[in-house]
Amino acid sequence: MNPPRILYCHCAYAQVVPKEVKEAVLKKLSESGLAFEAVPDLCEMSARQDPALRRLAEAGAIKIAACYPRAVKWLFAGAKSALPIDGAEIINMRTLSAEAVTAALFDPQAHPNLPADKTASSESLVPKETRA
Amino acid sequence: MSLTDQASLRVVLYEGDGVQPLAAEERFATLSSLLEKGFAITRVTGERKVAPNDGAELLVLGRFDQGARPAGASVDGQVPIHFHDLSNSTAGETAIAAETLRAQIHAHRTGEWKPWFPVIDYDRCTNCMQCLSFCLFGVYGVDQAQQIQVQNHDSCKTNCPACSRVCPEAAIMFPKYKSGPINGDAVSSDDLQREKMKIDISALLGGDIYQMLRDRSERAKSRFSKERDSEKALKERQKCLVQLAQAGDIPPEVLMALPSREEIEEKARAAKAKAQQALAMQP
Numbered sequence A: 001m002n003p004p005r006i007l008y009c010h011c012a013y014a015q016v017v018p019k020e021v022k023e024a025v026l027k028k029l030s031e032s033g034l035a036f037e038a039v040p041d042l043c044e045m046s047a048r049q050d051p052a053l054r055r056l057a058e059a060g061a062i063k064i065a066a067c068y069p070r071a072v073k074w075l076f077a078g079a080k081s082a083l084p085i086d087g088a089e090i091i092n093m094r095t096l097s098a099e100a101v102t103a104a105l106f107d108p109q110a111h112p113n114l115p116a117d118k119t120a121s122s123e124s125l126v127p128k129e130t131r132a
Numbered sequence B: 001m002s003l004t005d006q007a008s009l010r011v012v013l014y015e016g017d018g019v020q021p022l023a024a025e026e027r028f029a030t031l032s033s034l035l036e037k038g039f040a041i042t043r044v045t046g047e048r049k050v051a052p053n054d055g056a057e058l059l060v061l062g063r064f065d066q067g068a069r070p071a072g073a074s075v076d077g078q079v080p081i082h083f084h085d086l087s088n089s090t091a092g093e094t095a096i097a098a099e100t101l102r103a104q105i106h107a108h109r110t111g112e113w114k115p116w117f118p119v120i121d122y123d124r125c126t127n128c129m130q131c132l133s134f135c136l137f138g139v140y141g142v143d144q145a146q147q148i149q150v151q152n153h154d155s156c157k158t159n160c161p162a163c164s165r166v167c168p169e170a171a172i173m174f175p176k177y178k179s180g181p182i183n184g185d186a187v188s189s190d191d192l193q194r195e196k197m198k199i200d201i202s203a204l205l206g207g208d209i210y211q212m213l214r215d216r217s218e219r220a221k222s223r224f225s226k227e228r229d230s231e232k233a234l235k236e237r238q239k240c241l242v243q244l245a246q247a248g249d250i251p252p253e254v255l256m257a258l259p260s261r262e263e264i265e266e267k268a269r270a271a272k273a274k275a276q277q278a279l280a281m282q283p
């Protein structure tokens, strides 16, 4: 089985992710022999409904270094590209140290942590096109 | 042109089979300058395909003088592919080459707009339409099933999280906001209590603010006539706006840019009608 893919968000248009954390994470990724995706700003891609989000959401297990899991979940869903609930691990660069972020990214095991979907009774509220 | 109509250019940093990889510092410098210029990059190493096709034109970077260019056939599907040899190109030159290509193919540019817009947590949303009736800038709408949606992301006022405060379920996030739960952090029961006590921003935007400004400007005017001090009057107005901004967490530029009271009333009526219609059509 392939290891989870890696996606790094550079949060280029705001200072919400500490600069030293995102730089150290990008540096460690650059030093690794791993394949990965790096995007300037997931928020911007969500607003544009960039087709790359669907490609990323549909290709199996993924680790995403960005911000809060709840925000990332609904940014993807808002672009009609829901992430797999059992295959996406969001690593929060707003709250974790660079060491903790890279340790989680390089761990070959995925630890899915998206907030669980609502119970079946109320799930109908989620617009259909945003579901996986 | 709407945000969603624009073509994309994706950069592939090819370090796969047959090509000499970059040194780590060179790779970091190249990635950093491309990300700062708004390019998404796929780094490819030996085991993976060049890049799954998502419809974006590709700019493939690599040290091609020491190895073969990846064959076009290794890209899934048909997209135009451009190559740039990194053998004699600094990180800055590579970013310029990417920008030149982006302009040539009319792909979208990022960075002209700070991506600030509401993101709805549908696990929490009850489709009550408060946000739709509240927003004066037409950011919200409904889909065919009368489900609330963010439709005009770039109409949202940068750094203004006001609509998140009217949502009774704390379902509206602004991922670039400074604190939780608006930034996407988990919602606690304390947050919900706080949300219930939130200030009535509709009143602030729609009515009180104008009353307050009028009161202030009347006072300022009488002083103005006595003192002929327009600077002071302006300062008075700014002070008032700053206080409102602090109380409601609304950036002063947003308050300054508000339409006239009549326009606000008209917009509020239209938004409310849209929300009521959507609610009436719900099954």
Ligand code: SF4
Pocket: A009, A010, A011, A012, A016, A017, A040, A041, A042, A043, A044, A066, A067, A068, A071, A072, A075, B175, B176
């Ligand atoms: S998803 Fe989070 S980390 Fe990425 S651009 Fe948006 S706010 Fe920044």
Ligand code: SF4
Pocket: B120, B124, B125, B126, B127, B128, B129, B130, B131, B132, B148, B166, B167, B168, B169, B170, B171, B172
């Ligand atoms: S105010 Fe909140 S709960 Fe109501 S429709 Fe808007 S996002 Fe949903």
